[in-house]
Amino acid sequence: MAEEAHSAASAYRAHAAAFQDKSVVYAYRYRPIYPSATFDLLVQLMGTRPGAVLDVGCGSGDIARQLVPRVERVDAVDFSSQMLERGRQLPNGDHPALRWLYGRIEEVQLQPPYALVTAGESMHWLDWHIVMPLLHDVLQDGAYLAMVGRQITPDIWSLLGDVVPRYRADFYLPQSQERQEQGLFQQVGESTTEAYAFVQSLADVVESYHSRAGFSRERMGPLKAAAFDREAEQALLAAYPDGVVPFQVRAQITWGVPQKKTPDVL
Structure with missing residues (x-):
């Protein structure tokens, strides 16, 4: 069972390579931004x-670019050079205190210690057995890892009914709760921001799906993507x-302390 779980987790993480695809990078602009209160809370956590x-799995810098004017420096790490290039072209992408670092978090040259580590919808793609001890070591004493996610209502995974599961090219593996139970992350707090209204045309909503690993146009192929x-x-x-979809967008921030070792190997 343990080998099967490890194999499934490895296969799941392999889908993250889709974020190197041009179609995914292009479609990322159709995701809603984080509420401004997100960054107030992140600064407070410092x-x-x-x-x-340190921003882990930064993508095009949705967190890093908003945070950098308010802190000493942001090191933004991602293994997709296309995402980093897109981020450089966006507001604050050329900020002198923002360092874009290309590579995997366990391989790039970091400059610790860090007063905060952030991860926006990226930790589920990583092997926590490798990454959590690393983050433990680069954080200042008493500093937190803050995991940030979007809560979008209506939920995009149920918005299209059975269309999504029939077309998606990946699968969902809920890992975070299991790994917290294994002692890899000691949660300290959690907060959800107030919602803001976000309205999109039907065409933009459809395009937003192609910003997700399971709907990369390159991996679906042109015929399947067009049919979707x-x-x-x-x-x-x-x-x-009426041709538009009204959304409510919140951010959920979970913060705590990465663990050096799991309890069973202490």
Whole structure:
């Protein structure tokens, strides 16, 4: 059973390579931004500790670019050079205190200690047995890892009914809770921001799916991607005949302390 779980986790992480695909990088612009309160809370989590922030799996810098004017320095790490190049072109992408670092978090040259580590919807792609001890070592004493996720209502995974599971090219593996139970992350707190309204056209909603690993146009192929687009737009039009989808967007921030070792090997 343990070998099967490890194999499934490895296969799941392999899907993260889709974030190197041009179609995924292009479509990422259709994801809603994080609420501004997200960054107020992240700064508060640093307390009185001055210093740098490490953003793990930064993508195009949705967190790093908003945080960098408010902290000493942000080191933004991602293994997709295309995502980093896109981030450099966006607001604050050329900020002098923002260092874009290309590579995997366990391989790049970091400059610790860090007063905060952030991860925006990226930790589920990583092997916590490798990454959590690393983050433990690069954090200042008393500093936190803050995992940030978007809560979008209506939920995009249920918005299209059975269209999504019939077309997605990956699978979902809920790992975080299991790994917390294994003692790899000691949660300290959790907070959800107030929602803001976000309205998208049907075409933009459909395109937003292609920013996700399971809907990379390169991996789906042109025929399957086009068929998905047609079905998705038809399903949305039936539910939203006025041609737009109103969303409510929140951020959920979970913070705590990465563990050096799991309890069974202490």
